[in-house]
Amino acid sequence: MTVRSILLSGVMAFGLLMSPANAQDDDYTVRLVAGSPGYDHIQPFMAELRGFWDKYDLNVEFIGGNYQRSNQLMSIGDFDVGYNQYATAIRYNSAGIENVIVAASSANCAQIVAAPDVESWEDVKGKRFGIVTKFDVQYLTLIKHILPRFGLTADDVQLSQVPVPETAAALVTGDVAAAFPFEPYGTNAVAKGAKLLLAAEDLVDKEEIGSDMLRNGLVMNRKFIEEHPELAKRIVWAHLDAVHMMRTDKEEGIAVLKHYNPNIEEALLEDSYSACGWEYDAPPPVWIETLIRWMGEEDLLQNEVDYDAVVDLSMAESYPGYPGWEHLE
Numbered sequence: 001m002t003v004r005s006i007l008l009s010g011v012m013a014f015g016l017l018m019s020p021a022n023a024q025d026d027d028y029t030v031r032l033v034a035g036s037p038g039y040d041h042i043q044p045f046m047a048e049l050r051g052f053w054d055k056y057d058l059n060v061e062f063i064g065g066n067y068q069r070s071n072q073l074m075s076i077g078d079f080d081v082g083y084n085q086y087a088t089a090i091r092y093n094s095a096g097i098e099n100v101i102v103a104a105s106s107a108n109c110a111q112i113v114a115a116p117d118v119e120s121w122e123d124v125k126g127k128r129f130g131i132v133t134k135f136d137v138q139y140l141t142l143i144k145h146i147l148p149r150f151g152l153t154a155d156d157v158q159l160s161q162v163p164v165p166e167t168a169a170a171l172v173t174g175d176v177a178a179a180f181p182f183e184p185y186g187t188n189a190v191a192k193g194a195k196l197l198l199a200a201e202d203l204v205d206k207e208e209i210g211s212d213m214l215r216n217g218l219v220m221n222r223k224f225i226e227e228h229p230e231l232a233k234r235i236v237w238a239h240l241d242a243v244h245m246m247r248t249d250k251e252e253g254i255a256v257l258k259h260y261n262p263n264i265e266e267a268l269l270e271d272s273y274s275a276c277g278w279e280y281d282a283p284p285p286v287w288i289e290t291l292i293r294w295m296g297e298e299d300l301l302q303n304e305v306d307y308d309a310v311v312d313l314s315m316a317e318s319y320p321g322y323p324g325w326e327h328l329e
Contacts (some may be wrong), residue, residue, distance in 0.1 A: 027059065028228055030235060033073045034064040034083040037260035039183055039276040040105045040216035041070075041083045043242035046256045052241050055325040056234040074099060080224035081235055086283065087137045087291055087300075089219045093310045094301040098222035100309075101288065103236050103316045105243070107212040107277035108200035110138060111186035112146070114178040115171045116193055121150035123177065124197075130162030130170055130179030135300055137215040137291065138180050141203060144294045149205060168192040182215070184264065184272035191268070200275035211287035212277055225312065236315035237324035240281055244322040247278035282316045 037045040044062055047053050053060045064070075074082040074089070077097050089099045118124060131139055143154040157178075162170050167181040168189040178197055181189070190196050203213045218239050225232045246253045250273055257269050288307055295301050320327035 028231060029059040029061050030081060030224075030228075030231055031061050031079045032063070032081040032235070033070045033079045034062070035068075035070040036065055037257065039109050039246075039257070039273075042246065042253070042257060042260075043105060043218070043239045044083065045260050046242040046245060047238045049256055049259060050242075050245075052238040052325075055323070056238050056328070058231065058234055058238070060235075074219060077221060080221050080228075081232075082219050083216055084219045085136050085216055086214065086288065087135065087140060087295060089217075090288075090292060090295060090305060090310050091135070091300060091302075094303045094305045096303075099219050100222050100225070100312045101217050101283060102220050102225075102232075102312055103218040103239050103243075104214055104280035104283050105216045105218065106246070107214050107280055108203055109215065109276035110180060110182045110203065110213070111190075111196060111200050111275060112178060112180050112198035112203075113167065113171060113186050113189045113194045114197040115174055115176070116195055117174075118177055118195055118197065121152060121197070125152060125156050127158060127177035128160045128175070129157040130167060130176040130181070131159050132164055132180070132182065133161060134159070135298075137213065138182070140291065140294045140298070141213050142180055144297070145204065145209070146198065168194060183275050184268050187272035187275065188268055191271070200277075209286060209290055211284040211290070212280075214280060214283045214287055217283060220312070222312070225315075233315045233318065234328075237319050240316065240319045241322050241324050243278055243281060246276075248322075281319060282313045283311075285311075 032044060034041045034044045044064060048062055070082055071084060071088055073079050074084050075092055075097060083105065086101060089101055092099045114124065147153055160176060162176060162179055164181045164185045167179045167185045170176045171179060171189055171194040172192055204211060218236065220232060254266065254269050254273065258266055285307055288311055292305060
């Protein structure tokens, strides 16, 4: 064998080893963090429970169970992949943490509920209005879009942080006049005597914005995407496999939710399931652009960012459909 042929063989072998279609290009362990196993963050729990990551030949170090911890760990750039609020990911990006949104989770998945004696939006004027936290997607949607649609502003109500599991008690006892919890706590409040003021599918005026309210999604560190593009793609595809299961197989979705939330009544999970839309693989550009605009108006961004800076949908757009692992080259 000539020196030239030896060198050529070596180059070809190296090319095969480094091919992005080969998940064994390294033994990297993907560090992934999520919040509690509710509707918005259920996908990694499903991937873990049903073995999706194994089917993609992925090594995943998964930490889940606490929204606040997930938020904090993504804020310091220590994790490759995380489930987080779009608004939070955008703020981190504007502050220099290279988090980018790569896929959607669920849509809407929240309702506005009111005390039993509330008859209209006028009845909440001047009264306490429960929110999950300031500056998140629900907060922005409420103050920038929902309240103005009903003739109110943020100054017309007393925004108060109410622990989401305590929503029903706060409404029935009159501690707050209305609240904006994520599911299943809005449905639970209605079951306990509260009044539905605005259903999940009506949170956003689609004629005005052209999108549902999408709160959470899959977020990746841009460095991880650049250094491990094949692993990043497989994480996204596994996530979208889980989204597909939530969209097409309610029985399976309920089973996974119940597995990780054994103390929540199954009937409550079933009743609130339809409030969460699973039709999005990726957030509509108009929704991300709207969030960026709202956050700019509220002076929440340290530096200006645009859609291309905070979103990378290339991996979601390459998803071939369920089951994705059968389409790997």
